[in-house]
Amino acid sequence: MVGHDDFVLAALIEEGIASKEAIDQARKHAAQSDRSPSEALSDLKLVDARTIALVRAQVAEYPFVDPAQFDVNFNNTKLLPRATAESLHAFPLFVVGDIATIGMSNPLDLKAVDLLRSLLKIDVEPVLVENGPLQTLTGRAYALTAGPRQDNAQRAAEQAAASDEALTTGKEPVVAAVNQIMAQGIDLGASDIHIGPDERDLHLRYRVDGSLQVFKGPAIDMHSGLVQRLKVMADLDLTQTRRPQVGKFRFVHNGRTVDDRLSLIPTDCGENVVIRLLASAAGIRGFAELGFPPEHTAYFEDVIESPYGMILVTGPTGSGKTTTLYTALKRLNTPDRNIMTIEDPVEIRMPLMRQVQVNTEIGMTFAGALRSILRQDPDVVFVGEIRDEETARISVQAALTGHLVLSSLHTNDAAGAIPRLRDLGVPPFATNAALLCVLAQRLVKRVCPDCAQPHTPEKILLDKFNLRPEDGRFVRGAGCARCANQGSRGRVGMYEVLRLTPGVRRLVEKLAPAVDIRRAAIEDGMKEMWNDGLQKARLGLTTLEEVSRVVAIQATEDAQQAAPGAPAAPAAPAAPAAPAPLKVAA
Numbered sequence: 001m002v003g004h005d006d007f008v009l010a011a012l013i014e015e016g017i018a019s020k021e022a023i024d025q026a027r028k029h030a031a032q033s034d035r036s037p038s039e040a041l042s043d044l045k046l047v048d049a050r051t052i053a054l055v056r057a058q059v060a061e062y063p064f065v066d067p068a069q070f071d072v073n074f075n076n077t078k079l080l081p082r083a084t085a086e087s088l089h090a091f092p093l094f095v096v097g098d099i100a101t102i103g104m105s106n107p108l109d110l111k112a113v114d115l116l117r118s119l120l121k122i123d124v125e126p127v128l129v130e131n132g133p134l135q136t137l138t139g140r141a142y143a144l145t146a147g148p149r150q151d152n153a154q155r156a157a158e159q160a161a162a163s164d165e166a167l168t169t170g171k172e173p174v175v176a177a178v179n180q181i182m183a184q185g186i187d188l189g190a191s192d193i194h195i196g197p198d199e200r201d202l203h204l205r206y207r208v209d210g211s212l213q214v215f216k217g218p219a220i221d222m223h224s225g226l227v228q229r230l231k232v233m234a235d236l237d238l239t240q241t242r243r244p245q246v247g248k249f250r251f252v253h254n255g256r257t258v259d260d261r262l263s264l265i266p267t268d269c270g271e272n273v274v275i276r277l278l279a280s281a282a283g284i285r286g287f288a289e290l291g292f293p294p295e296h297t298a299y300f301e302d303v304i305e306s307p308y309g310m311i312l313v314t315g316p317t318g319s320g321k322t323t324t325l326y327t328a329l330k331r332l333n334t335p336d337r338n339i340m341t342i343e344d345p346v347e348i349r350m351p352l353m354r355q356v357q358v359n360t361e362i363g364m365t366f367a368g369a370l371r372s373i374l375r376q377d378p379d380v381v382f383v384g385e386i387r388d389e390e391t392a393r394i395s396v397q398a399a400l401t402g403h404l405v406l407s408s409l410h411t412n413d414a415a416g417a418i419p420r421l422r423d424l425g426v427p428p429f430a431t432n433a434a435l436l437c438v439l440a441q442r443l444v445k446r447v448c449p450d451c452a453q454p455h456t457p458e459k460i461l462l463d464k465f466n467l468r469p470e471d472g473r474f475v476r477g478a479g480c481a482r483c484a485n486q487g488s489r490g491r492v493g494m495y496e497v498l499r500l501t502p503g504v505r506r507l508v509e510k511l512a513p514a515v516d517i518r519r520a521a522i523e524d525g526m527k528e529m530w531n532d533g534l535q536k537a538r539l540g541l542t543t544l545e546e547v548s549r550v551v552a553i554q555a556t557e558d559a560q561q562a563a564p565g566a567p568a569a570p571a572a573p574a575a576p577a578a579p580a581p582l583k584v585a586a
């Protein structure tokens with residue numbers, strides 16, 4: 001088959017620019033390398049690259065453009081992500097009206113031209129640009145207009161705001177649809193946006209306060225456009241649709257900048273999209289705003305000022321541990337302290353703090369990173385999660401050698417942290433010496449303050465907790481526009497704090513089980529989590545149903561953890577007589 005290059009070579013001979021011998025030499029050279037014969041001609045300095053490009057343009061019947069002769073608008077980089085420009089060997093030189101002139105090293109690549117047309121949403125007119133100058137131009141343009149990551153935050157926010165405004169007013173339906181999906185997610189206070197295709201429909205769901213809510217999605221035929229638009233925003237490879245991809249982008253809505261993580265996974269119906277809307281440092285406030293009872297707030301504000309020792313926060317995934325830990329870090333974050341973190345992933349960027357991301361591919365594990373961090377003279381170390389022996393051992397050593405260590409563990413209650421540390425190889429004396437306290441927590445839905453109405457809980461619920469209707473200001477959300485008719489908006493924590501009292505320490509030494517440690521802590525004044533929840537229901541912050549739901553889940557988990565035959569842990573005098581139907585949040 002005669003390729004385009006053969007026409008170029010023939011034209012070079014015909015015009016008397018290259019001899020037949022020179023062409024043969026180039027062909028031989030090309031056969032031994034991954035270059036084409038015409039490229040080999042210039043590699044061997046038999047014909048200069050510019051002359052070849054001119055002939056190529058002639059043969060292809062596309063105009064030849066030397067970008068050095070024109071004032072190319074570098075802002076055109078925002079029309080095309082860098083990875084795509086590089087993989088297609090193309091750069092938008094000018095946009096006049098609704099026609100974009102694209103410099104390409106091979107304008108005969110029709111697939112590339114088609115893709116460019118669908119990405120830019122305007123008509124494209126390819127022109128031939130010599131490969132070398134095209135690469136130089138592309139490199140310079142993207143370096144000079146580098147995205148928000150390299151800029152200072154203020155400028156980035158301004159840029160993002162400007163581009164966002166331009167897009168919202170854009171006529172392009174795909175762009176408008178993505179903006180609307182993002183804006184709605186931010187308005188709802190969603191943590192994640194799911195856009196999933198099946199054979200017939202595009203499903204749009206938002207995770208709000210821990211539960212997925214179904215919304216009407218765009219038509220299925222918008223799917224590939226939406227995915228492409230999101231890939232452009234996250235600077236991902238548009239041509240890659242068969243492999244999972246992750247990326248980041250920033251979206252501004254009503255003056256609020258939200259950092260987002262995009263994850264794409266190919267399914268048999270197309271790429272499934274999940275966008276995580278990351279909380280911002282601005283959203284982190286104080287312990288009282290999280291819903292800490294006053295006595296916990298006072299204690300915690302005090303204990304995090306300890307010069308060394310370890311503070312653990314426990315709870316299952318989605319129980320708000322990270323937010324509590326960031327609240328502590330934000331309070332500690334002053335210029336006279338060196339705070340270093342190792343996280344998987346870094347969820348909230350904090351000014352001043354040195355945050356390190358776990359990256360197992362390059363050997364940056366929790367333990368490995370922690371060892372390096374300790375050589376950086378930190379005052380406070382935040383270890384995202386302790387889940388292996390090595391991390392547990394180094395964390396405890398750090399706590400014993402003059403560092404304040406904050407971390408989290410996966411246990412159901414505060415007392416459970418102690419046998420867990422033991423399982424991770426931490427000896428009892430080290431636990432007693434290092435551990436300052438353990439906070440355990442769960443999240444319950446907060447009744448919407450805009451539609452809260454007095455409500456008497458069902459008798460069965462009141463009986464379960466030994467309560468009378470007059471024991472509190474019980475309310476229920478009737479549903480309104482502000483809470484999307486859910487009756488609840490946001491969540492509030494239920495907390496318990498286990499302190500290392502002399503009684504607790506003795507049991508740590510004796511390798512006592514969690515049940516005994518819990519009992520000793522209660523004797524020494526610990527109020528259990530469900531108690532805090534009950535208090536919040538009585539104050540009208542949440543409902544007894546919510547507390548009961550979460551307590552029921554915990555009771556079941558405890559029963560599952562107890563050894564076979566062993567009696568279930570005595571939760572409380574007001575423990576549920578009959579377990580409520582188990583309803584785990586989606």
Ligand SMILES: [Zn+2]
Binds near residue numbers: 479481487
């Ligand atoms: Zn409401």
